[in-house]
Amino acid sequence: MYENPRLLLDSSNPPEPGQIVWRSPSNLAIIKYWGKHGVQLPRNPSLSFTLSASCTDTALAYEFREDADNRIDLTFLFHGEENDAFKAKTLAYLESLLPQFPFLKQLKLKIQTGNSFPHSAGIASSASAMSALALCLCSLEDALFGTLPDPEGFDRKASWLARLGSGSACRSIFPHAAVWGVTSSVPGSSDEYAVPAGELMHPTFKDFHDDILIVSTREKSVSSRAGHALMEGNPYAEPRYIQAKTRLEQLLGALRRGDLEEFGKIAEDEALTLHALMMCSNPSYMLLEPGTVALIQKIRAWRADTKHPVYFSLDAGPNIHLLYPGDIVAEVRGWIEEDLKEHCVDGWFIQDWVGEGPEEM
Numbered sequence: 405m406y407e408n409p410r411l412l413l414d415s416s417n418p419p420e421p422g423q424i425v426w427r428s429p430s431n432l433a434i435i436k437y438w439g440k441h442g443v444q445l446p447r448n449p450s451l452s453f454t455l456s457a458s459c460t461d462t463a464l465a466y467e468f469r470e471d472a473d474n475r476i477d478l479t480f481l482f483h484g485e486e487n488d489a490f491k492a493k494t495l496a497y498l499e500s501l502l503p504q505f506p507f508l509k510q511l512k513l514k515i516q517t518g519n520s521f522p523h524s525a526g527i528a529s530s531a532s533a534m535s536a537l538a539l540c541l542c543s544l545e546d547a548l549f550g551t552l553p554d555p556e557g558f559d560r561k562a563s564w565l566a567r568l569g570s571g572s573a574c575r576s577i578f579p580h581a582a583v584w585g586v587t588s589s590v591p592g593s594s595d596e597y598a599v600p601a602g603e604l605m606h607p608t609f610k611d612f613h614d615d616i617l618i619v620s621t622r623e624k625s626v627s628s629r630a631g632h633a634l635m636e637g638n639p640y641a642e643p644r645y646i647q648a649k650t651r652l653e654q655l656l657g658a659l660r661r662g663d664l665e666e667f668g669k670i671a672e673d674e675a676l677t678l679h680a681l682m683m684c685s686n687p688s689y690m691l692l693e694p695g696t697v698a699l700i701q702k703i704r705a706w707r708a709d710t711k712h713p714v715y716f717s718l719d720a721g722p723n724i725h726l727l728y729p730g731d732i733v734a735e736v737r738g739w740i741e742e743d744l745k746e747h748c749v750d751g752w753f754i755q756d757w758v759g760e761g762p763e764e765m
């Protein structure tokens with residue numbers, strides 16, 4: 405278990421008010437985390453690319469509270485407006501941290517947060533949102549107690565804290581790529597937090613694009629939380645967890661060698677496996693839309709015609725992540741405009757790419 409000191413402020417020497425701001429990106433899992441146990445512990449290791457354009461900015465302002473009681477004093481604004489649902493979620497998360505962060509009760513907290521993409525885009529924002537908040541909490545701890553001076557320890561703790569909010573968020577902390585979950589292929593890997601994996605990749609993958617083709621902006625019919633839970637009764641769960649471990653090893657080899665073909669095969673298999681697991685859950689459900697399937701067929705056909713290394717992935721939703729190396733960006737963008745945009749809501753797609761990870765603003 406990750407050790408955390410129980411930190412309390414000395415009321416005879418209260419801290420000055422302050423504010424911390426972090427920008428943190430979303431991430432796209434190439435090897436998917438699907439199935440969990442305990443407090444957001446993964447059933448299998450996963451590997452993701454850290455994105456760049458799809459991100460959350462979070463500002464955490466704090467001041468000492470003379471009248472501290474047992475509740476957390478939180479003001480919460482999302483894109484400048486009150487949002488009861490997001491506030492309740494954030495409050496529940498902060499309350500769950502109180503046994504280890506009792507000082508949160510000693511402060512008046514104000515969180516102002518917002519995404520670079522519209523909330524209703526059907527794009528999971530929990531990874532960017534929870535990682536941004538976790539980073540703010542680590543900076544807050546360091547500002548108040550000076551306990552996280554070493555960058556590696558800081559990132560590890562931020563990743564651990566992000567995981568407690570939303571499993572996949574723990575991978576957003578690191579530049580380029582991250583591995584979360586114990587695997588013998590990555591020394592130091594853990595189920596409790598992610599570790600950086602950018603250095604394990606050929607430079608080609610650090611210059612990868614991930615354009616997100618928005619097929620639908622409707623809210624998912626089944627949440628990720630419910631989807632993870634349905635893995636418990638899924639007849640394919642055990643073989644799936646074994647498969648994910650093997651595929652991660654294969655993927656690490658492909659990433660190291662810069663083997664685009666092997667990478668693409670694994671990425672697409674993983675995306676389809678995730679959705680196959682949903683379709684054979686009990687009850688069964690499907691998040692793919694007709695536009696998703698049309699796009700997959702077009703991607704395969706264009707790849708066969710042009711021999712360009714373009715591949716797709718999917719998150720827990722109908723939107724396509726189009727993955728390709730930076731040297732063919734002009735051709736791919738032309739093709740999106742000409743042939744793929746017609747399947748996107750209002751022709752909308754987000755240009756994203758493998759990025760440098762979060763930044764303190």
Ligand code: PMV
Pocket residue numbers: 432433435436437438450530570571572573628629632678719720
């Ligand atoms: O972090 P959660 O609980 O929202 O689960 C995310 C699961 C997937 O996005 C489908 C896969 C992954 O590894 O990110």
